[in-house]
Amino acid sequence: MKGKALYVQNSLTRKKEEFTPITEGFVGMYVCGPTVYSDVHLGNCRTFVGFDTIYRYLLYKGYKVRYVRNITDVGHLLDDGEDRISKGARLDKLEPMEVVQKYSNGFHAIMDIFNTKKPSIEPRATGHIPEQIEMVQQIIDNGFGYEKNGSVYFDTIKFANEKKVYGELSGRIIDDLLTETRDNLKNQSEKNHPSDFAIWMKAADDHLMKWNSPWSVGFPGWHLECSVMSTKYLGKRFDIHGGGNDLKFPHHENEIAQNIGACDCAPSNYWLHTNMLLMNGKKMSKSDGNTISPEELFTGDSTHVSKGYSPMAVRFFMLQSHYSSTMDLTDDALLASEKGFKRIQEGEKILASLETNGSGNSEDADIIKNLDAMLDDMDDDFNTPKAISRLFELVTKINSYKQGSLDINSVSKDTLARLKKEMPEFILEVLGLKNESQEGTSDVSEGLMQLILELRQSARERKDWDTSDKIRDSLNALEIVVKDGKDGSNWSFK
Ligand SMILES: [Zn+2]
Known part of the structure; x- marks a missing residue:
């Protein structure tokens, strides 16, 4: 590897630690991508430019990196319980997948403009519904999930009591979480405890995006998709998980709980978080x-x-x-x-x-x-x-x-x-x-100037002073000065 040992600030331990990948020479990195229901905002751009620079430096050091950044296209709910993509579809009178495509295209265009490298894999949540159903089942089988009226909830109290890690990343204790869940408020009464969160939600009849499952026709919870897609593409345990620090709670905390709940293994060794743009x-x-x-x-x-x-x-x-x-x-x-x-x-x-x-x-x-x-x-x-x-x-x-x-x-x-x-x-x-x-036309003009100066130089060598003076005077008229030196001619603007 180029350079010396790499140290990273790990949000999980709140310490700067030496970075040691699980497999020597390889890095698996997962970064939570955008929810594509509106134009990407500048704060998100800051996060993705930040992780792009981290990705670039890992490559520069000589690591082989698998960089997975998802697209959230279902399950990320607004405070009133409406799916963000569905709301976008309703407002713009589009199919949900048209909304997803429109704002994914916009997001990619902005990422290109900022010269960010494309991730190795960019999975979409709706492309991984069977895997999400499977993980919900694993969580139920392991005793950390329960079904109520077709929806499935993660049992945070049982998990916190048995595994002692809930709140480790965000530094919050469960009593603080009572009123802070971003879940569907309409379903609060179904939960055993207010800090429990939905991993599968039963869809209302008029809900646009829904799939069959053992529990109901419904859709997966937002936190679940990242657990599923990181596990699928990077394994149960990988090196770096990143995102904006507004995602630490509840999103990342719940991801950790789901991974441990399903696979008995915390997903990532190092958690990196970007900060806010003011x-x-x-x-x-x-x-x-x-x-x-x-x-x-x-x-x-x-x-x-x-x-x-x-x-x-x-x-x-x-x-x-x-x-x-x-x-x-x-x-x-x-x-x-x-x-x-x-x-x-x-x-x-x-x-x-x-x-x-x-x-x-x-x-x-x-x-x-x-x-x-x-x-x-x-x-x-x-x-x-x-x-x-x-x-x-x-x-x-x-x-x-x-x-x-x-x-x-x-x-x-x-x-x-x-x-x-x-x-x-x-x-x-x-x-x-x-x-x-150096972009675009300036390359061409530099090349043209070199050509003109070479033609003038060869005229001078032939002692064709008429041609050489004509070139110099014509360039002068264009506000370009030619200086003849020992090592040939140079040009500059007046
Ligand atoms: Zn995520």
Whole structure:
């Protein structure tokens, strides 16, 4: 593995622990995906960009990673008991699966714009109904589930008494949970205890998405799908389970209870949670207008921003906070990130043009120290803000070499080659930041300029001064200056 030992902050133990995968060289990672009943909001994007960076770093270290991120397309209920997808279908006058497709497409488009890698498997809950029925049966057989009027509930009291782990992740005790369950409130009276939660729900006659089961025509509980799909694709026990920290309770707590209830095995060794995205110091909320969509952020079509920001500038902004810290989105912070990202991109461009004669090596230690430190920072629970500060230090050096305040010839050839390889690789592969200035037409114009300069050079070699001057004057008219030097010609805008 590249770098040193990796340490992660484990939400389950509340400690930073050395990461040791179950099978050497392999990592199984499950991240709770979106419920696709409306446009993805920016807080979700932060979570998925965070786990994308974790996924990228695990790959960069050399692990073979199976990254499973589900799509919730059934069973995630609103407080009034209506299925979120069904509500979307009712409001938009669509088939439930049209709602799922529409918002899955939108979600994927935004994920592409943020340059996140696709997960290895993206299972949907409705594609795993038989497996969910099977797990409900296992939970009943093991004595942790009971049926009432066609619905099946998880017996939290019995589970807590026997297994002593309920509440371990969220740090809550069962008495605190009495009034906090997000379950279907209409069915509260059916439960033995208010903290019990539904793992199978009997559907009302007008319910849109329902399946046959041994207990009723109904649908699975939201928490159950993640237990089932993680077990199916990663095994009973896997390495990393992730999600936003708003999912710790009840969703993840109940997942653990279900897995232990069904298989007598807790699902994941390490639980990683991303933190909240705030805007102007407050929780984002549609009802008081303190919200912005990814699209509004890109176009600038919102009163909360002074202009539009490119997706990579926004991604850079996200990575400037640690994934487990709250992040405060403000226009000033975005402006600063945009500027910082531009500086790094310009640094990369200058780096590509630097050459050394390798006569000295007094600069090597500083460069290598920063390159190594970037990986050390990532090995310290994926500390992207610290790694980015090393990048800024490298860019400062690169600028000094260009301006001559530091001597580029004091960098050995090997170290310059290493810097040229590792710095852009880290920015693109680990941080997932594409160089926006090199995209599209700019590549073509750079190529065209090189061609023109070569034609002019060959005219000069033939002493065809008319042609060479004509090219220079025509470029001048386009505000492009050509400078002739010993090693050929260079160009720049006036
Ligand atoms: Zn989940």
